[in-house]
Amino acid sequence: MSLWLYLHCPSLLLDSLYAPSSVQAVGLVSEQEGRLVQLSVAASTHGLSTGMGLGAAALICHQLAVYPYCAVKEQSALEQLATQLYPLVAEISLNPPKGLWLHVSPMLALYQGFTPLWQAVTQTLVESGIRYQAGVGQTPRAAELMAYGHAGKISTDPEHLQAALQQLPLAAAPLPETVKTQFTRLGLSQLGELIALPTASLTRRFPRTVVDYLAEVRGAQPTPLRYFQPPLQFFQQRVLLFELSEQAHLLPIIENLVSALCRFLVQRSACTPALTLGFSLRDGCEETLPVMAAHGEKDVERWMALVRLRLASWQVSQPVTAVSVTASQIDCHQPGQTDLFSAQQGEQNRDELVATLAARLGEEAVMRLAYVDHHRPETASQHVPYHHSATPPASAPTRPRPSLLLPQPTPLVGKVTLREGPERIVTGWWEGAPIQRDYFIAQNAQQQWLWVFRTPEQTWFLHGWFS
Known part of the structure; x- marks a missing residue:
């Protein structure tokens, strides 16, 4: 039947x-x-x-x-x-x-x-x-x-x-x-x-x-029906019956919407690395606050911790009339699990720390190094927002590079022992600022590993330290 x-x-x-x-x-x-x-x-x-x-x-x-x-x-x-x-x-x-x-x-x-x-x-x-x-x-x-x-x-x-x-x-x-x-x-x-x-x-x-x-x-004739397929993205809005200007009053509404998002994710065994809070203001304008997680996340408490940090740096400019939560990137794979017997169990890993800092200070305040297609070492990298991905990404150098690079080379002081090299870099002649350097990996008397180079005039310079 x-x-x-x-x-x-x-x-x-x-x-x-x-x-x-x-x-x-x-x-x-x-x-x-x-x-x-x-x-x-x-x-x-x-x-x-x-x-x-x-x-x-x-x-x-x-x-x-x-x-x-x-x-x-x-x-x-x-x-x-x-x-x-x-x-x-x-x-x-x-x-x-x-x-x-x-x-x-x-x-x-x-x-x-x-x-x-x-x-x-x-x-x-x-x-x-x-x-x-x-x-x-x-x-x-x-x-x-x-x-x-x-x-x-x-x-x-x-x-x-x-x-x-x-x-x-x-x-x-x-x-x-x-x-x-x-x-x-x-x-x-x-x-x-x-x-x-x-x-x-x-x-x-x-x-x-x-x-x-x-x-x-x-039942003598079938009813034409079109079966529903759930959307691949999440959006839910709550229109407020009264205008609100205090974050403390907005938080319960936001938590209710975030809980709905997490139920949406749990039902699909999915997660999302980012959500966007939307606020409709009295004058009809819209304000959005992106919140990034370290990786795909579906836990309400973790999302709300990031949301509270993000709201701490946001001021309500006008009374809010509606609140929404949007998640456009839904991932079906789950984040990797921490080792049960790890000594760092319960501590934040690098990605979680970055997500916390980005929520508190803003995404533009958390930077990382990215390679640039340039042969001159001091201009071969730049600082970019941590979650920014270059398109297309520059290829990494094939030879070792120091973890600490000086902004400008300084004259080398003291005796060193050359361990590897040379690596010749000749560039900049088409820009009017040519260089020719022979780079070496060296070790000083304190057993520190240095990145040094020699100019055609046989002058030696220190350019960085290896960790």
């Missing part, structure tokens, strides 16, 4: 983007009609209802906060919800603007029944703070109708499902109002009465779309 679960989220955009508390009266309004389309629990408690005009709503509830409804943002919220449910059910299809079909029958063997699967789905919905109506049916359309007409009555018994479908009021069907009016005139009130009519009679009385819809409900 094929089994489908349908989730209808009547306040999807409000719950996911604004996340009002149980005492905040919030509503979304259609800018075209000027009427409320989504309400928080507190707003409904005050007696407000969808379809109400703003004037009447303001008279009933003076504390009502109103925000514009955006269909594009709700589509994004629906995709985010599907992404959160994807690790539980592989076959998910979107029914915009507020619905999801979940094909649960292939997952029953894995979960050993419908009840454990349903508990996992509801736990995800509760953690997301999204209100929903659910229905189960043997076809996608039947599950959708059950969600509208018998929300909360979840059963997988075939006989019960068929009986409940027959008794479903036609007013709950997602059909045009003109068609529902025609049902009423014919004395039809339940879906079973409509299904019992011969197909030829239905074709004469109703549009072809109604006949096809009923065929999809019965």
